[in-house]
Amino acid sequence: MLATKHSCDLVVIGGGATGVGVVRDAAMRGLSAILVERVDLAQGTTGRYHGLLHSGGRYVVSDPHSATECAEENAILKRIHPDAVECTGGLFVAVDGDDEDYPARFIAGATETGVPFEEIAVAEALRREPRLNPSIFSAIAVEDGTVDGWRMVWGAAESAVAYGAKVLTYHRVTGIEVRDGAVAGVVCHADKLDQDVHIECRAVVNAAGPWAGKIAELAGERDVEVVPGRGIMIAMNHRLVNSVVNRLVYPADGDILVPVHTVSIIGTTDVRAEDPDHLVVERDEVQQMLDSGEALIPGFRKARALHVWAGARPLLKDRRVSADDTRHMSRKMSAVTHDVRGLVTVAGGKLTTYRLMAERVVDTVCEILGEERECRTAQEPVASGRNYEVTHRLDGVERAKKADHGLPDSDPVICECELVTRSMITDLLERQPDATFDDLRRQLRIGMGPCQGGFCASRTAGIAHEAGCWSAAQATELLRLFLKNRWSGIFPILNGAQAREASLDDWIYRCMYDMDSLPVTPLPAGAELVSATRFPAREMAGSPQPGGSCASGAAPAEEEPAAHAASAAPGRPQAAAPQASSATPSVSGKEASR
Structure with a gap:
């Protein structure tokens, strides 16, 4: 052409x-x-991070220059992006075993860098966040927030x-x-x-x-x-905290818990990645994140882990540290x-x-x-319809109730986890007729709640087909790809309730819908360009595999390990009938971000 x-x-x-x-x-x-x-x-x-709007507190000791920049931009972004920022506030807390001298260093650093903070009583921190570890001995409030990137x-x-x-x-x-x-x-x-x-x-x-x-x-x-600095994050099934909670320590792995929309995200690791198109999630990193969450929130491991993913930070090579030490690169x-x-x-x-x-x-x-033109982005807000409210999607619930009774002005809820209504989907498809499932996920959060698309994905595909955006065969193939991408982020943390959910999803799509027999059509160019995470077989002992089982190799200690998982949904690794197996699985998956 x-x-x-x-x-x-x-x-x-x-x-x-x-x-x-x-x-x-x-x-x-x-x-x-x-x-x-x-x-x-x-x-x-941008789409593969934990959603934290930094107050600057994380860097007051390790990177004072970045701390000052974060503090100044935190206030600006809250003003110019009111629809994308939730002003949760944040806490830095020290628990038993943490460096007892670090709180004083933090306060000195925050004072020097201009990062707003308030030292509060432990009792006040526990009042704000009752799930916090009661062994905390120091607490500092900061102006963290969360961002819908x-x-x-x-x-x-x-x-x-x-x-x-x-x-x-x-x-x-x-x-x-x-x-x-x-x-x-x-x-x-x-x-x-x-x-x-x-x-x-x-x-x-x-x-x-x-x-x-x-x-x-x-x-x-x-x-x-x-230098790509790889970090993994895990989304838990609900908001375990309503403020950003940070460990009051020198920046380390798994020391931030962030409430984002309906979930909480624990993160993150920081190691060098060789290829940002193929980011590996290691099994021991998953366990490290869960252990870190347990230190902040007792019982954290009993919560349901929904999804794991990896992202890559674009760091310029820092001559002060080794080429692989991305944690300490500026x-x-x-x-x-x-x-x-x-x-x-x-x-x-x-x-x-x-x-x-x-x-x-x-x-x-x-x-x-050779131009002289003044920047105005700090003064002019990005046009939006409303300020951010964590409950904003409840506005459509009354219309959904009307739909249950066949009343006019109804708008049925299609994704119960994220309260996505039919009109939200059709409005987006009207603006973007060539939207893929992944576009719908990023913009509406379809498939990002506890069901991970198990209940809402087929409904969404039907709506897109009715709207004339996808043919029946295209809808089927896009649905397959979406479920495959969701599955790859579930696979490394499959256990307990999540394993049972995966079995239910499999029954829905294989038994009720018989998806293996449905016709498909080649996807448009670019539709497959969504994967950036892979899970190496050598790290996945105890996970579903061809002819194998889902054992408890990566299971949280407090939960009963899943004895097995049913055969996977389309695009998933296959699992046979329950049987003992110690073989290392040969499966690797790719994931389209959380």
């Missing part, structure tokens, strides 16, 4: 928080800008478009044109349309996160040393210019500082282009 051509001042490569922040800032300053993303927005690092990114993208920018998803960059030592254009392939796209431009911002090094190489630059943001004029690479930082990173990057771009 003939290539589509565009022309603009700036091309931004990468549709995470940083890239979207850059394109919004540039558009608000009057630059013509186009963002290109190989899959959907916020599908990489997808809502934040989509809001910023819509704002950028309103200012004249273009956002091109499922556009894979295949080349960067360099002419006379300067960038002259970007070449992409539109996977869903199967056509090439050529964009002439004066500057390129490489905001590809862990993939930034590969993008820079397309322009002949091989000096970008981005989180400081960097905007790197190159010998190729007009190319700027951004790395480091975190979602809390995405707006500030974008401001500094666009300042650099304006300097390169």
